[in-house]
Amino acid sequence: MAKAAHYPSDISDDEWAFVCPYLCLMREDAPQRDHPLRAVFNGLRYLAHTGCAWRYLPGDLPPWSAVYQQWERWRDARVFERIVHGHQIDVPACRAVVRDHRDTLLRNESAMIRLTRLKSQVEHTSQH
Numbered sequence: 809m810a811k812a813a814h815y816p817s818d819i820s821d822d823e824w825a826f827v828c829p830y831l832c833l834m835r836e837d838a839p840q841r842d843h844p845l846r847a848v849f850n851g852l853r854y855l856a857h858t859g860c861a862w863r864y865l866p867g868d869l870p871p872w873s874a875v876y877q878q879w880e881r882w883r884d885a886r887v888f889e890r891i892v893h894g895h896q897i898d899v900p901a902c903r904a905v906v907r908d909h910r911d912t913l914l915r916n917e918s919a920m921i922r923l924t925r926l927k928s929q930v931e932h933t934s935q936h
Contacts, residue, residue, distance in 0.1 A: 817850065818850050818853070818854075819850055824849075830887050831849060833881055847870050848878045851865055852924070854866070856924035888924070
């Protein structure tokens with residue numbers, strides 16, 4: 809992965825402080841983590857903001873397969889629903905869901921985009 813460029817879709821420090829506890833299904837220094845979680849989330853935000861296909865993510869973001877795989881884990885753990893509704897997370901339960909559903913295939917890419925846009929709308933509405 810090349811040195812990351814900064815994109816308008818990149819998450820701010822304040823936004824990261826809010827979502828990071830929800831997104832951490834395992835420790836940041838876990839041996840199986842090949843890419844920083846924030847970089848993976850920025851890849852997902854880039855995809856949602858631009859509407860590009862998974863395989864068209866820029867080369868300075870984590871590989872599309874890593875972003876996709878992590879998105880599957882987050883989806884299966886219902887992380888985005890918890891963020892939107894402000895629910896606290898149960899990390900062991902999230903890990904169990906991820907483990908049980910790791911082979912689930914993406915059926916509707918637009919559902920992720922709608923969830924991300926809904927989250928942005930909720931954040932924007934709550935700020936005003």
